Amino acid sequence: MSPIRDMLSETGITEQQWRVLRVLSEYGQMDTKTLADRSSLLFPSMTRIAATMREKGLVTQTRDEKDRRRQFVEITPSGQKIIDDHLSQATQIVAGFKKTLGEDNYETLLDLLQMLDPGAHD
Incomplete structure (x- = not known):
């Protein structure tokens, strides 16, 4: 995670926010439930992270008209700019992981990490 932390140090966002x-x-x-699952975050953490990101102007949150407890999250242009500005660097980091581990071990690592995903067992 060190290369990713180094990349994010200049953005002012956390690994979870990334x-x-x-x-x-x-x-x-x-x-937010689907977003938590796909981001490998626990739902209570997702709620807090989304609120912080909304305050930073990286996402917007809207309530479902039919179910007021349900919220939707969407990336803002500012949030997308962070992705766009760092995508090539992130791609290089992943390529470095693949080179170090080899393609098969890299895929195995992803499979093992998926098993730890809190949303994978729902």
């Missing part, structure tokens, strides 16, 4: 932005950038607006 994951949230990556998921929103890739999949678009989604409810």
Whole structure:
């Protein structure tokens, strides 16, 4: 995680916030439960992280008209700029992981990490 932490040190966001932005950038607006699952975060943590990111102007949150308890989160242009500005560096970091581990071990690592995903067992 050290290369990722180094990359994020200049952005002012955490690893968890980076994951949230990556998921929103890739999949678009989604409810907080789905976002927590796809970001490998616990739902209570996601609620707090989303609020912090909203205050930073990186995401917007809106309530579902039918179910007021349900909220949707969407990336803002400022949040997308962080992704765009660091995507090539993030891609290089992943390529370095693949080179070090080899393709098969890298895929195994992803599979093992998925097993630890709190949303993977729902």
